[in-house]
Amino acid sequence: MLRKLGRYLFEYKALLISVLIIMMIVAILSGFTVGMITPIVSSLFGSTYASSGPWIFRWLIKWVTQGDRLENLIKLAISLILIYGIKFPFSLLLYYLSDSLEQRTIADIRVDMFGKLTNLSYRFHSETKSGELLSKITNDTEKIRFALRRGVIHLGQNMFLLVVYLGLALWASWRLFFLALLLTPFTLLVIQFIGKKVRGKFTTLRKERAFLNTLASEMLHGIKIIKSFGMERYELDRFKEANVNYRKNYVKSHLLKAFLPASSELMGAVLAGGILVLGGILIFRGVITPDRFLVFLGSIILVQQPIRQLNLAYGDLQHGLASMESALEIIEATDIIRDEGKEILKSFGKxxxxxxxxxxxxxxxxxxxxxxxxxxxxxxxxxxxxxxxxxxxxxxxxxxxxxxxxxxxxxxxxxxxxxxxxxxxxxxxxxxxxxxxxxxxxxxxxxxxxxxxxxxxxxxxxxxxxxxxxxxxxxxxxxxxxxxxxxxxxxxxxxxxxxxxxxxxxxxxxxxxxxxxxxxxxxxxxxxxxxxxxxxxxxxxxxxxxxxxxxxxxxxxxxxxxxxxxxxxxxxxxxxxxxxxxxxxxxxxx
Ligand SMILES: Nc1ncnc2c1ncn2[C@@H]1O[C@H](COP(=O)(O)OP(=O)(O)O)[C@@H](O)[C@H]1O
Ligand SMILES: [Mg+2]
CATH class of the missing domain: 3.40.50.300 (P-loop containing nucleotide triphosphate hydrolases)
Known part of the structure; x- marks a missing residue:
């Protein structure tokens, strides 16, 4: 299913690649802001508390520890503003490009569905409820759009951030890094399990939503009949009952979905406790400098965000793939009436x-x-x-x-x-x-x-x-x-x-x-x-x-x-x- 969504996305390869490149630039710039901790520490407490990092930081450290304290602080502030200043237009461009990528892809899917539906035979239409088809064109494409945004665009963006923050954490202290790593497989298992459950629930939910549409469109089409038979009450009760079912399932499945970020947050707290204790010991024994501990702490705190987003993205992607499946039922429907005749009926003669x-x-x-x-x-x-x-x-x-x-x-x-x-x-x-x-x-x-x-x-x-x-x-x-x-x-x-x-x-x-x-x-x-x-x-x-x-x-x-x-x-x-x-x-x- 993901491959099929990908097929639509790959129609816009150039756009997709530009989006990826800009995501990478934005992620690297975000990493820079964390890395700034090192020059800040050396400027405030002296360079003995800070270790040298990549050349750009060594240069920065030197630059911000030359003059008097206040001058150094101003230099630091300028560097920070500069980094955000560079990031700013890229962030805007990323919004613009990813929105157009998303909208182009969704428009293609929508148009494909509409086109296929106009081409499918009368037989197909007489056997399929129009409310269900309507829901596919409106609701399902909206969910696919959402999944694209969360599951593909946010996923990509947060992947890059994840790599940058994890890279920084690894550079800061491999010991602390592996302690954190030990605790992650457990988190992933929990997330995968919940993700699977969420997907199943949302398939049922989508069907129930379509049923609501069918009931409403039947009512609108048959309003005359309903009135003439005095069946208003009956129709309303039927609609109410369907709504109750939908509501119950909606709440249940969304609660299940909320489980994903909530549980990962809890895992994060456990992780932080462990790091605090081990990190303190490492500093006391002089194994790492305080700035490294701070960089590690900074990147581990910041990495929570992409991890949480990735969890969400995973849930939304699963959710969207269920809708993609439903959209493809139309796009890939095979028709019983085949238009295979080659001859043109020019006139009717006999x-x-x-x-x-x-x-x-x-x-x-x-x-x-x-x-x-x-x-x-x-x-x-x-x-x-x-x-x-x-x-x-x-x-x-x-x-x-x-x-x-x-x-x-x-x-x-x-x-x-x-x-x-x-x-x-x-x-x-x-x-x-x-x-x-x-x-x-x-x-x-x-x-x-x-x-x-x-x-x-x-x-x-x-x-x-x-x-x-x-x-x-x-x-x-x-x-x-x-x-x-x-x-x-x-x-x-x-x-x-x-x-x-x-x-x-x-x-x-x-x-x-x-x-x-x-x-x-x-x-x-x-x-x-x-x-x-x-x-x-x-x-x-x-x-x-x-x-x-x-x-x-x-x-x-x-x-x-x-x-x-x-x-x-x-x-x-x-x-x-x-x-x-x-x-x-x-x-x-x-
Ligand atoms: N789309 C359909 N699917 C299944 N059965 C149908 C469909 N359309 C009509 N029928 C059935 O076929 C039979 C003939 O219907 P129809 O051709 O509409 O009759 P008439 O036009 O002579 O009233 C009826 O029993 C009807 O219930
Ligand atoms: Mg008839």
Whole structure:
């Protein structure tokens, strides 16, 4: 998982290397400030209390012990300010570069997820909860970002500091250093154990968070249904219960995470006690000079910070890797609908044919059974039958939202799988009962059918779909923004926007799936007229309940339990006195 996160990071090698170099510079400068203890001691107490260090310190010691005491102190102050002055721009640069590294990497992951989700088949989406996917794009990427910041950037920064401080400590006294070292493996074991626990907990926590999102998005989508069934209380209780679970696990896992720094702090205290005693003995016996003891103490105190940060970083990295895993579930998802057709479907010439087509969503329940069907160019075919009979499923096979389990669907004698998905879908227009409007202007919503359409084509489509009055009554006309989900627009208007889209797209094949089912009489009249405009010169499959729509079809196909049970025109089917006739008389009576 870390390797996969690394793959995204390594896209920015130059940036990454610059960040590492600057981290190193900042760490060395930080080490310098600790090393300054030696010249400070020699200047305050005389050089007998201090040992010489690297050349730069020997030079410093000489420089600060030449003049009188006050002069020396001023020199020391200047040196200190100088070191911090040099560190300052590097620290800023480090912030800037590491932020851009982090944001670039995360944006790449986010865009990859979004891109993959738009490309994944309808089948994939119909089988996955949108709340879960949403949580992956928003929450998981945020956690990966956090893990990158803590687990990679802070990790790197603190590693360098660790090396510098440990180096200083080793130089100051190897005896004290090894005493400290003896106590560390124990610390590491504790940390690793807790880290593993934390990771597991956070995976569960992420799932519970996604579940909260799913519940909320289901509620928002189904608010009408919830209200009509008076289920507000039930939904609220369900949400409350999920929240209680989430809260409990959140507190538990975060407590576990807090264990990491708290336990390392305690270990630090044990360490300090040991050093104080041994260090004192070494000074009394003249083995080390006091300044070395002070440098050692300084670096050991300062090294606590990177160690603590490294512990935190470890926990956060584990935490982020769980999210990376979840993000990769999308990025690496394999799709069942393969876009492997090489041929371009240039035009629709003769017929659509279903040959022995069987389909099921899962093996246990067949939805379509050995279906044979031919729709000739120019025909308007109505598909009727009891709800759940497989009508929607059947038409979804034509644009390949799903592929048949067996049998083939052909257009002009060729298996539709031999065409590229894009060229196939360009030839098909779909209007369904639930029209999706995007949070954008009315113009752009209509232009969805063909973003490159000219102004006159746009106006023509508005006229043909009887939207002229609707648009003229809008405050800002075509530029009016559709409120979120277009709740302010009536069902009939939505349908006509969908028709305008389809007219702009101008596909030879049309699928209308219960497009008129939810409308009142006035809206329906307008819609019928718009629909008639849309149908002109096209091949259409209309799924409808209303016989007024069905009656004018060239051919009516009655589908029940996944099989064609009757076929013919309106009067032929009435004479047959079968399922269609029953249905017709029932509606006629109403
Ligand atoms: N995405 C899906 N996953 C599983 N089963 C489905 C799915 N969509 C529809 N079904 C089932 O397939 C059957 C046919 O549904 P559908 O084609 O929508 O019928 P119709 O449009 O004739 O009402 C129904 O039993 C329905 O429950
Ligand atoms: Mg249906």
């Amino acid at each position: 017929a659509i044919r279903f040959e022995d087509v069987s389909f099921s969503y899962d093996e246990s329940k067949p939805i379509l059974k050995n279906l044979n069907l031919k729709i000739k160019k120019g025909e308007t075919v109505a598909l009727v039958g009891p709800s759940g009979g497989g009508k929607t499923t059947l038409v979804n096979l034509i644009p390949r939202f799903f592929d048949p389990v067996s049998g083939v669907i052909e257009i002009d004698g060729k298996d539709i799988r031999s065409f590229s998905l894009d060229s196939l879908r360009k030839k098909i227009g779909i209007v369904t009962q639930d029209v999706i409007l995007f949070n954008d202007s009315v113009r752009n919503n209509i232009l969805y059918g063909n973003p490159k359409a000219t102004k006159s084509k746009l106006n023509e489509s508005i006229k043909k779909s009887h939207l002229t009055t609707f648009v003229s009554e809008l405050k800002k006309g075509l530029e009016t923004e559709i409120g979120e989900k277009g709740e302010r627009i009536s069902g009939g208007e939505k349908q006509r926007i969908a028709i305008a889209r389809a007219i702009l797209k101008n596909p030879p094949i049309l699928i209308l799936d219960e497009a008129t089912s939810s409308l009142d009489a006035v809206s329906e009249k307008l819609l019928q007229d718009a629909m008639a405009e849309l149908l002109k010169g096209r091949t259409a499959i209309i799924i409808a309940h209303r016989l007024s729509t069905v009656r004018c079809a060239d051919r009516i196909i009655v589908l029940s339990k996944g099989e064609v049970v009757e076929e013919g025109n309106h009067s032929e089917l009435l004479k047959k006195n079968g399922l269609y006739a029953q249905h017709y008389t029932l509606q006629f009576k109403e």
